[in-house]
Amino acid sequence: MRPRLLPRPTNTPPTLAVWKFASCDGCQLSLLDCEDELIAMVEHLSIAYFPEASSAMIGGPYDLSLVEGSVSTPHHLERIYQIRANSNTLVTIGACATAGGIQALRNGHDIDEFMSIVYAHPEYVETLAAATPVSDYVDVDFELRGCPIDRGQLLEVIAAFLTNRPPRISSVSVCVECKSRGLPCVMVAGGTPCLGPVTHAGCGALCPAYGRGCYGCFGPSESPNTDSLNEQLADLGLDNRQLERLWRGFSGWSPEFRAAADNAHGKDNEP
Amino acid sequence: MPTERTPVIIDIKGLQVLVDVLIEQGNEVFGPQVIDDVIAIRPLTSVDQLPAGWTDDQGAGRYRLHNDHSHGRFGYAVGPQAWKPLLHEPTLHTLSMTQSHAADPVEVHVTATRKGRRAFLGVRPCELEAIVRLDTVLLRGPNVDRAYRSARSDLMLIVVNCTVPASTCFCTAMNTGPRVSENVTIHDLEITELVNEHDGGPRYVVTPASRQGAEILDVLGSRTSTVAMTNQDALDIEAGFRRAESSIERHVDTKELHDVMIASSENALWAELADRCLACGNCTAVCPTCFCTSVNEITDLSGTTTERWRHWDSCFSLEFSRVGNAPVRSSVASRYRHWLTHKLGTWHDQFDESGCVGCGRCITWCPVGIDLTAEIPALRTAALSGGDSRPASGDQ
Numbered sequence A: 001m002r003p004r005l006l007p008r009p010t011n012t013p014p015t016l017a018v019w020k021f022a023s024c025d026g027c028q029l030s031l032l033d034c035e036d037e038l039i040a041m042v043e044h045l046s047i048a049y050f051p052e053a054s055s056a057m058i059g060g061p062y063d064l065s066l067v068e069g070s071v072s073t074p075h076h077l078e079r080i081y082q083i084r085a086n087s088n089t090l091v092t093i094g095a096c097a098t099a100g101g102i103q104a105l106r107n108g109h110d111i112d113e114f115m116s117i118v119y120a121h122p123e124y125v126e127t128l129a130a131a132t133p134v135s136d137y138v139d140v141d142f143e144l145r146g147c148p149i150d151r152g153q154l155l156e157v158i159a160a161f162l163t164n165r166p167p168r169i170s171s172v173s174v175c176v177e178c179k180s181r182g183l184p185c186v187m188v189a190g191g192t193p194c195l196g197p198v199t200h201a202g203c204g205a206l207c208p209a210y211g212r213g214c215y216g217c218f219g220p221s222e223s224p225n226t227d228s229l230n231e232q233l234a235d236l237g238l239d240n241r242q243l244e245r246l247w248r249g250f251s252g253w254s255p256e257f258r259a260a261a262d263n264a265h266g267k268d269n270e271p
Numbered sequence B: 001m002p003t004e005r006t007p008v009i010i011d012i013k014g015l016q017v018l019v020d021v022l023i024e025q026g027n028e029v030f031g032p033q034v035i036d037d038v039i040a041i042r043p044l045t046s047v048d049q050l051p052a053g054w055t056d057d058q059g060a061g062r063y064r065l066h067n068d069h070s071h072g073r074f075g076y077a078v079g080p081q082a083w084k085p086l087l088h089e090p091t092l093h094t095l096s097m098t099q100s101h102a103a104d105p106v107e108v109h110v111t112a113t114r115k116g117r118r119a120f121l122g123v124r125p126c127e128l129e130a131i132v133r134l135d136t137v138l139l140r141g142p143n144v145d146r147a148y149r150s151a152r153s154d155l156m157l158i159v160v161n162c163t164v165p166a167s168t169c170f171c172t173a174m175n176t177g178p179r180v181s182e183n184v185t186i187h188d189l190e191i192t193e194l195v196n197e198h199d200g201g202p203r204y205v206v207t208p209a210s211r212q213g214a215e216i217l218d219v220l221g222s223r224t225s226t227v228a229m230t231n232q233d234a235l236d237i238e239a240g241f242r243r244a245e246s247s248i249e250r251h252v253d254t255k256e257l258h259d260v261m262i263a264s265s266e267n268a269l270w271a272e273l274a275d276r277c278l279a280c281g282n283c284t285a286v287c288p289t290c291f292c293t294s295v296n297e298i299t300d301l302s303g304t305t306t307e308r309w310r311h312w313d314s315c316f317s318l319e320f321s322r323v324g325n326a327p328v329r330s331s332v333a334s335r336y337r338h339w340l341t342h343k344l345g346t347w348h349d350q351f352d353e354s355g356c357v358g359c360g361r362c363i364t365w366c367p368v369g370i371d372l373t374a375e376i377p378a379l380r381t382a383a384l385s386g387g388d389s390r391p392a393s394g395d396q
Ligand code: SF4
Pocket: A174, A175, A176, A178, A179, A184, A185, A186, A187, A188, A194, A195, A196, A197, A205, A208, A213, A214, B282, B367
């Protein structure tokens, strides 16, 4: 994480702000879920803005801002610029804030038509054409992946911020976590389609532990070869429509997964 | 080893007595079992837990079990994990350090290593060879691995020879199976399963391979009926091994393989493999000889305590090749090349043996079915003809 930029009183604990954009609140709940560590956290951080947890709202600048959700409306756009200007360190949390989230399924489609179907008075709705990650608009100091994020990883990011060191968050594949847990591969041993080999670790191989293939909710790993996995999944019997759906999940708007989905879609439309 | 290698024959009840004796002598016994549709290694107290009648169907990127109702308990080849996780744990807490105030000394607490006797029942010949490799690296080098040393001490190794290899096995090429080699001396007992489908249950030919193994066999003889091996039994065993050997489908020509690997560094094949390789690291995790780890130190929220963890790492991970601020093997081609060149080439330079024991796990458990045995002939041809004329692309 980069060093602090804005001046702050040195004899008080650093301030924390938690912001919500287009999201389900699940990632913020992961923070509240750190029950055992919450006491230690408030000893070392002063919670200045966190409407989900406390009604006290202290003005900025903030030492650490955690941002949940994708940028989806013109109002969001205004707010994210303000928050960036008011934050020393800005960390985005979750698939929405880092990759656009499931709501990015609307991107690239006719937004007016969607609104006319969903809302009785679409004229009251102001929206951007696309729901996109925060990093499309402002500098982000660290992106924490997941849908939702893993609370252990969140604590690691906060501990790293407090001690001014880089967070230890590995970007290897989910397979590494599968194998460290001694789980047999669901793809090799069961023929179950799985995005694990190209998905960023962090969940602890949650789905394969229950015999399910990985849905890719932590987004692409450090060197995702989606073309090769597409071919293997096709060999396992997935048609191009199924392939496209698999990629267009919680991290479907990440450039790598989007390209994989477009690829499958393109093949489907070949003459 | 001066022990007299006289084999005795026991039946399945005798095998249970062997397990009982091992447990009575304070061992935790581990053995193969069917768990989640694969052959896995788990604590074992009864021979009923062994995979009766189960056999495996393995191919590149594919593993299936089925039960053919044979009487055998060992009629399959290696499962997804060798004994490596028990000897060289995937994640290990090694140290914690505390300093409450800047003026205080740092208190260091080194995590205790595991204690207690264990017995591994059903170690395959290639797996035993893999333990020899791990011993060389982790015990005989200039730096002894504490955790591995304590996991290896008080350990009984009971080999069960292979009579039903999988299609991914190539131990005959690597000289590591399907029957344990006379040159290996780290085990205690050698067992061969004799299955005659016409006359009831399986029988086990048990041969002592160490003093401890001979002692166990003496106790066994006093507790259950053992019979001596007949000439017919000896002929049956030999016929079984010949069947097993001739059923092995994959082969690797190991002649000057080290030199072939060294001569192949510029081969365009690495880039072609990188088009298929997912860099997922499955091959290194399942390989019984891959030993690489990374060490991380994690501070707590107060910054007063640091925990040091060690975890398996892989040459397929970008982070693992980071030196200073950048990875030295940034392309997948260079990472694949590094892995295979180490296994088959530079391992010889470092440790005077092959890093590959021919167990075939990296073939089966590669999600896209990359098969090293299929790639070596092309490397050899190019190396012999003075190198591949095509430039290696995407490589560094
Ligand atoms: S189940 Fe998925 S995540 Fe686990 S090893 Fe297999 S491919 Fe990797």
